[in-house]
Amino acid sequence: AQSVTQLDSHVSVSEGTPVLLRCNYSSSYSPSLFWYVQHPNKGLQLLLKYTSAATLVKGINGFEAEFKKSETSFHLTKPSAHMSDAAEYFCVVSETGTYKYIFGTGTRLKVLA
Amino acid sequence: KAGVTQTPRYLIKTRGQQVTLSCSPISGHRSVSWYQQTPGQGLQFLFEYFSETQRNKGNFPGRFSGRQFSNSRSEMNVSTLELGDSALYLCASSLVQNPNTGELFFGEGSRLTVL
Numbered sequence: 001a002q003s004v005t006q007l008d009s010h011v012s013v014s015e016g017t018p019v020l021l022r023c024n025y026s027s028s029y030s031p032s033l034f035w036y037v038q039h040p041n042k043g044l045q046l047l048l049k050y051t052s053a054a055t056l057v058k059g060i061n062g063f064e065a066e067f068k069k070s071e072t073s074f075h076l077t078k079p080s081a082h083m084s085d086a087a088e089y090f091c092v093v094s095e096t097g098t099y100k101y102i103f104g105t106g107t108r109l110k111v112l113a
Numbered sequence: 114k115a116g117v118t119q120t121p122r123y124l125i126k127t128r129g130q131q132v133t134l135s136c137s138p139i140s141g142h143r144s145v146s147w148y149q150q151t152p153g154q155g156l157q158f159l160f161e162y163f164s165e166t167q168r169n170k171g172n173f174p175g176r177f178s179g180r181q182f183s184n185s186r187s188e189m190n191v192s193t194l195e196l197g198d199s200a201l202y203l204c205a206s207s208l209v210q211n212p213n214t215g216e217l218f219f220g221e222g223s224r225l226t227v228l
Contacts, residue, residue, distance in 0.1 A: 036217075043117070043203060043219035090156065099169040100146065101217065103156035 002027045004093045006104035014112045019063075019078040021107045023091030026072065033074045034092040034101070035065055044090065050074065061085070086111045115139065117220035119204050125226045131192040134223045138185050138206030145187040146217070147179060150201040159202075162187055191225075199227045 007022040025031060032051045036044040048059025055067040065076045074091060091104040118137040126132050138145050147159040158171040162181035179189040185206075191198055201222040209215035 034216075036219075041221070043221045044205075044217075045219070046216045049216065099144075099161040099163070100158040100171065102158070103148075105155045 002031060002093050002095050002098070002102050004091050004102055004104040006089075006091050006107050008107050009105065010108050010110065012110040012112060013081045015083055016080050019076070019081045019085065019109065021076040021089050021091075021109065023074045023076065023104060024072050025074060025091070025093045027093055027095055029095050032094045032096070033065075033067060034094070035059065035063070035074075035076050036090045036092060036103075037087050038090065038106075039087045047076070047089075081109075081111045083111050083113065085109060117204055117206050117218050119202075119220035119223050121223060122221065123224050123226075125228060126194050127228050128194055128196060130194050131190060132194060132225060133188055133190045134202055134204075134225075136187045136189075136204030136206075136220060138187070138204075139208075139218055142206035142208050142218070143185050144207040144209070145181055145185060146205050146207075147187070147189050148203045148205065149173075150203055150222070151199075156203070159189065194227045196227050199225060201225075 003026045005024045034049045035047040038044045047063050048057045050057045050067045058064045063078045088106045088108045090106050092101045094101045120135045144163045146161040148156050150156045160170045160179050165181045176192045181187045201224050203222045205217040205219045207215045
């Protein structure tokens, strides 16, 4: 069975400092992994995805994530936080043939001025 | 290109009533899926449709149902509403036949409040 665990429910960083949002996954087969962002009262937007190509994935707005099979992790990083990055971030896993995505519980990112 | 459109955006119902939510996917997208988002349970998968066929269903009671029309538009219905059904219901569409590897495009959701 597939599952995803986001290790931090809240993360606070100062503007201009690095961001690290942690995600571990469990999957029986080769999974597809995604990070989505949700701003208040908005739908979700894809940041980046991993689908068995390069293990370092670059996304929008300067975010990137590294797929580490040995650690079953897919952590999201950004070198320098911006105030506009304040939002909720979801790590997502999916397996071919299931036609569904499993969402983590979310990490709320706060960016301090 | 228009995004995923969900209607209504907000609605209030009372226990025991039923509700129908509508989703129009991005033009050309044939896969539509529904998710329930609550503060306590997060985002939970309800069901996924492709070419009018339900391909998977989440762990929700039979009060939750859905369908997809030939133009890919989808509706979900919740009958005999309970207080716990209060949530943001999100619809997502995907271009690829196997959405597991593709991007989901989300609507802004329908916020249901059950009193």
